[in-house]
C-alpha cells in the first residue's frame with residue numbers, strides 16, 4: 294500500500310490554463326488509492342468542466358459556498374474536517390493572495406480558512422507574476438504560516454514565455470504529497486547527521502568560515518526524528534535551535550568534526566554529511582592576534598581530512614550519504630563523488646543561483662545512487678528534507694535486504 298492509500302485528499306482547483314493537469318493528478322491520486330473530493334473555483338470551471346473531475350474522482354464536484362443542496366450534503370466546514378490534506382493545484386497568484394488575506398468569499402477559500410489540516414499549494418502562473426514582489430511576499434507569508442508549497446517548475450509557459458512558474462508535473466505533485474504522510478520508516482534505526490559550517494582558526498580572534506546556515510542539516514534531523522529514528526547531530530557553529538529529542542554534539546573546526554563524526558559513525562545505521570566542511574585549514578594557528586604591519590600577508594593552508602570518505606571506508610560503514618554543491622557540471626561531479634568516496638547516495642544542489650543552496654529557505658536536490666537518480670524540485674528545506682529522508686529510508690532498506698536476504 295502506498296503512503297496515500299485511504300488518505301482523504303481534498304483537491305482544490307483554481308483558475309488557470311494548468312487546470313487541465315489537475316485531471317491527471319486526480320487520476321494519479323485515485324490510482325494511489327486516495328479518496329478524492331474536488332472543489333473548483335468559478336474561474337477553474339472556465340478552463341475544465343466539472344464533469345471531468347466528477348468522472349475521475351467518482352464524486353460530484355463542489356462549486357458553491359451558498360448552494361443550499363451542497364451545504365446540506367457537505368458544507369465548507371464539513372469538507373474541511375473531512376480532509377487529511379487539502380491540495381490546491383494549480384494555485385493561482387490571485388488565490389494565494391486571498392489565502393494570505395484570509396478572505397472567504399467562495400467555497401475553496403472558506404474551507405481553507407476553516408481548515409485545521411495541512412494545506413499544500415502547487416502554484417502555476419506566468420513567470421513575471423511569480424517573480425512579482427507581491428506574490429513573493431504572499432508565498433513567504435503563507436510558508437511561514439505552515440502552508441506547503443510544491444514548485445513551481447521552470448520551463449516553457451502556456452503564454453509562450455519561459456521561466457519559473459509552471460505547475461509541477463502531476464507525478465511530482467503526487468510524490469510531494471506522499472512525503473507529507475511518510476512517517477515511521479526509521480523506527481528503531483539511528484541516524485548521524487553533520488550540519489553547518491566549520492571555522493578554521495587563523496589566530497585567537499579570526500577564522501576562515503563559509504556561508505552555510507545549517508538549515509538543511511537541521512531540517513534533516515527533524516525529518517529523521519519524525520520518521521522515528523534516534524538522531525545525533527554534529528553541528529558546526531550556527532544560530533539554530535536543535536530539534537527537541539536530538540543528541541547534539543557541538544564542534545567548531547573540521548578536525549573536531551572529523552573526530553566527532555568518525556568516532557560516532559560505527560554506532561549509527563545512517564550517516565548524512567550535510568555540513569559544509571572546510572577543505573583547507575591554516576597550517577599554523579597564531580598564538581596571538583596577528584597585528585597589521587605588512588602590506589600583504591599570506592596564510593598557508595593545508596587540506597583537511599575528508600570526513601565523508603573516512604566514514605565510507607570504515608570496516609562496517611553506515612549507509613553513507615554525501616552532499617555536493619556545484620555551480621556547473623552538477624551531474625558529472627556528483628557522480629564522481631559517489632564513486633570516488635564510495636558513497637551510497639549523493640544529494641547535489643546547484644549553487645551560485647539566486648534561489649536555493651546556502652543560507653536560503655528553499656532548496657532543490659538532484660539525488661544519485663549507484664543505479665539510479667531522482668529529482669526533488671525547489672521547495673522549502675523542511676519538505677526537501679522529508680523527501681530526502683524518504684529516499685534514504687527506501688534505499689537503506691533495499692541495501693539491508695540485499696545484504697541479509699530472507
Ligand code: CTP
Pocket residue numbers: 487547566567568569570571572597598599600601602614615616617618626630
Ligand atoms: N566533506 C567532508 N569532509 C571534508 C570535506 C567535505 O566530509 N573535509 C563532505 C561534505 O560534508 C559533503 C561532501 O563532502 O557531504 C562535499 O564533497 P566535497 O568533495 O568536499 O565537495 P567540495 O567541497 O565542493 O569539493 P570539490 O572541490 O571536490 O567539489
